[in-house]
Amino acid sequence: MARSGQSTELNGLLGYQLRRASAMVMADLAVRLETLDLTPGSASMLLVISAKPGITQSEIGRILSIKRANMVPMAANLQTRGLLSRKRVDGRSHGLKLTGEGEALVTRIRRQIKANEKEFASRLEAGQLGKLLAGLAAMWQQ
């Protein structure tokens, strides 16, 4: 088990703390999503389609910062499993929508994410989660 690292200057560094916290939280989330045969990436893709039905895979890639070349096997996998459907919107792009099964899976995804949040938010003092989320958002957005 990863010991706390005791005293090193690393513990005062933003990049180090971000990396360790992210790795820990994402590892827990990955285990939970594995039970649904999903990765954090494919789960986030389903959430985006659920919020924006008809979106193209290139657009999803731009939102999630996933290269469109890497969206291809992800989308193909989810479609093969009957979780999403494609409909041509013009000659080169498809609008993606969740199937009923896809929407049902999104419900289960949300449950796993909530369990993940509960696990780690409980390690913070009351009312600190919102401030943490705001700080993190400021860090990478704009």
Place this chain on the structure above:
Amino acid sequence: MARSGQSTELNGLLGYQLRRASAMVMADLAVRLETLDLTPGSASMLLVISAKPGITQSEIGRILSIKRANMVPMAANLQTRGLLSRKRVDGRSHGLKLTGEGEALVTRIRRQIKANEKEFASRLEAGQLGKLLAGLAAMWQQ
């Protein structure tokens, strides 16, 4: 450039925010450390040896959560470059120390890390960095 992602439930999620913020900060840090021919991993290794001279590579791996098999090429690379020296402490393990050149490089690493911190801490409201660091530490330690 990664757009902010507008309105998706993702923006309210701890795991998502951690992942995006960590990726952004680490990408910037990686670019800065590239100028020193280092990765965030090898740079953190040098910082640990600087703080704990005589430490073994397995022990560094435990502190940083890097598998000892993956420490091997990293340590070999740094030694080849004359940044660290090994001294047998018993028949199976070596104590690692930085050379003069290694210590000099650590000074430059700290400068790059400070520039990285400045870049991203400036996006927070005054006095929020400490709270953010404390929250992140609570997230993965213990």
Place this chain on the structure above:
DNA sequence: TATTGTTATACTCTATAACTATA
């Protein structure tokens, strides 16, 4: 000329299994 989807490919990180030599 730019964009979508696609293929192929490479590179980095990380993980596991196995071996040796020591303890």
Place this chain on the structure above:
DNA sequence: TATAGTTATAGAGTATAACAATA
């Protein structure tokens, strides 16, 4: 029996380059 260092290897995730079809 457990540990340090090592080798080899496999799997993610991510990156680039190129192409066809379409806008």
